[in-house]
Amino acid sequence: MRPSKLRFLDLIGRIFLATAFIIPIPLKILRYPLFLKSLIAHGIPPNLAPFLLISAIFCMTVGSTLLIFGSQQKLGSFFLLLFLIPTTIIFHLSPFQYNIFFTNLGLIGGLIIIISRPNPLIHRIPIIKFDKIINDIISKIKTLIS
Numbered sequence: 001m002r003p004s005k006l007r008f009l010d011l012i013g014r015i016f017l018a019t020a021f022i023i024p025i026p027l028k029i030l031r032y033p034l035f036l037k038s039l040i041a042h043g044i045p046p047n048l049a050p051f052l053l054i055s056a057i058f059c060m061t062v063g064s065t066l067l068i069f070g071s072q073q074k075l076g077s078f079f080l081l082l083f084l085i086p087t088t089i090i091f092h093l094s095p096f097q098y099n100i101f102f103t104n105l106g107l108i109g110g111l112i113i114i115i116s117r118p119n120p121l122i123h124r125i126p127i128i129k130f131d132k133i134i135n136d137i138i139s140k141i142k143t144l145i146s
Contacts, residue, residue: 014073017110018064021080025064028057042090059083067114077111084108 028035032053039049059079066076088104091097 011068014067014114017107017114018067018080020107021060021064021083025057025060028053028060044090056083056087074115074117077114081108081111081115084111 035053036049039053040046044052059082063076063079063083066072067080068076070076084104084107088101088108092101092104
């Protein structure tokens with residue numbers, strides 16, 4: 001298979017993998033009190049629950065972003081594993097939730113594959129340079145105003 005097709009498939013695979021973490025983020029933010037109650041109901045101390053929920057949102061957001069866009073996809077996978085492994089143990093082992101547990105196990109496997117790859121294909125994919133995009137937008141706005 002041609003390298004350009006491999007890079008494209010690699011990107012699509014990382015986007016699909018990250019989607020499992022991106023979709024729940026807004027819900028965790030919008031229903032923050034509900035998720036706090038759920039953490040406490042699962043035995044997390046009330047004074048620790050807000051820290052853990054904010055940490056989970058952080059890990060999911062940063063991990064997904066690095067996995068898709070960054071040259072640090074291994075670090076992104078680490079952040080996602082840091083969220084996913086304890087979540088799977090705390091929420092899905094007792095009571096045992098068969099479907100969710102094995103779905104999470106598959107996600108954990110995919111993230112481990114990304115971490116264990118010797119040369120991620122991301123290094124051959126152009127990195128989005130947000131600072132250049134922002135500077136271009138600012139200069140166009142200045143041109144319109146002048």
